[in-house]
Amino acid sequence: MALALLVPLLDAGQVAAGEVRAAVASQASADRLTAAHGLRVSTDAAAAWSAPVVLLAVKPQQLDAVARAVPPGQTGLVISVLAGVTLERLERQLPGWRCVRAVPNTPALVGSGLTGLAFAEAVTAAERQWVLELFGRVGEVFQLPESQLDAFLGLTSSGPAFLALVAEAMADGAVAAGLPRQLAHRLAHRTLAGTATLLDQQQLHPGQLKDMVSSPAGTTIAGLRELERSGLRSALLEAVLRAAERSRELSG
Ligand SMILES: NC(=O)c1ccc[n+]([C@@H]2O[C@H](COP(=O)([O-])OP(=O)(O)OC[C@H]3O[C@@H](n4cnc5c(N)ncnc54)[C@H](OP(=O)(O)O)[C@@H]3O)[C@@H](O)[C@H]2O)c1
Structure with a gap:
């Protein structure tokens, strides 16, 4: 899912590969992503947590391990695409982080994506605008009450x-x-x-x-x-x- 969002931005030159600090679990994935997209990829999640904006796109079951890798004292803006993981849980596991819950879908890869978004209160107006524009580059964006995001996912992501x-x-x-x-x-x-x-x-x-x-x-x-x-x-x-x-x- 992270690639479905990132590749169109890389292809359109809206994000430079050198600006991205990606992290994956396995060396095989890291090598593949470097070869295919010229990305700097680490197998240490701490490397990605030090970026000013973090796109969190692991499986929901992998959240605990990834949250443990946040360097002490580090905070910022985090955009989670994890199915079902609520803002309340994100804020609990990532204290101090300004959290966004996003429900994107894979047609983003061809610029025809749909994304549902809900923001935690701590996210600033400027950050909200930036996130809306980011997802707007790969399709249509809908800012929704968080309670509607599961239904949004059932239709658009699945x-x-x-x-x-x-x-x-x-x-x-x-x-x-x-x-x-x-x-x-x-x-x-x-x-x-x-x-x-x-x-x-x-x-x-x-x-x-x-x-x-x-x-x-x-x-x-x-x-x-x-x-x-x-x-x-x-x-x-x-x-x-x-x-x-x-x-x-x-x-x-
Ligand atoms: N697929 C969809 O259409 C869709 C739509 C909306 C939302 N989502 C959500 O997107 C998330 C990702 O789904 P996906 O299908 O893209 O899963 P995926 O292909 O398994 O991608 C998960 C990535 O997380 C990496 N990872 C796992 N543990 C890690 C760790 N400890 N540190 C750093 N990286 C780690 C994996 O690395 P390796 O490659 O080395 O295993 C993999 O690259 C899920 O939460 C899902 O609910 C998916």
Whole structure:
């Protein structure tokens, strides 16, 4: 996730590789990141904690170890993307740090990200503006009450995986119907992207678009009937809800 945010900024020249002090757990990752992006990478988390702004992007289960590596007396601005980890917990584990909780998503890699943000009270107005602009460079930003961030994550952060599954399954269907594999994948991706753009740009309700392409006794309504029979609607609803609940569980 850290790379999904950093690489577009490096590629656009908005951040110089030399300005970044990255830390990872393994030497293999450090070598890979140095070779791919020219970053200075350490396997000692203390190296990253000494930067003026810290982007914290470890797994929630790794937070305790990483927090222990903060050099004594060191404070600053920390932006955490850890699923479910609350501002209250961040402030408890990182005393004196001005904490931001961010929920980004991987389409940031192609400049189409979505980020939900909540700020701890200690974060200054200038820092808030800076963080909003930072995430704005890789997509759209939504400042939300912290209580809404788990639901935001269930839809936007987990959503790319859910939609990737939909894209793969639709491509499989096209292969079963006779299309070559590569073409089927390309068409599935373009169908998802084109549909999203149409819904967004013309501000259509999804039900309107469904009705627009379902002619009486036609092909689409025949397919929709199969989807209703197999519970696609309910499966996706429950998947988003479960991801949001899991985010809440991780906050402990
Ligand atoms: N993936 C998403 O779409 C997404 C979206 C929103 C939020 N998030 C959040 O982003 C966070 C990271 O997820 P991810 O999928 O990017 O995980 P990941 O690929 O496993 O990345 C975690 C990174 O943390 C490093 N790390 C682990 N322990 C460390 C330590 N003690 N000191 C320094 N570095 C350490 C790891 O180093 P090594 O490479 O050496 O193992 C790895 O580079 C999670 O908290 C997740 O909830 C992810």
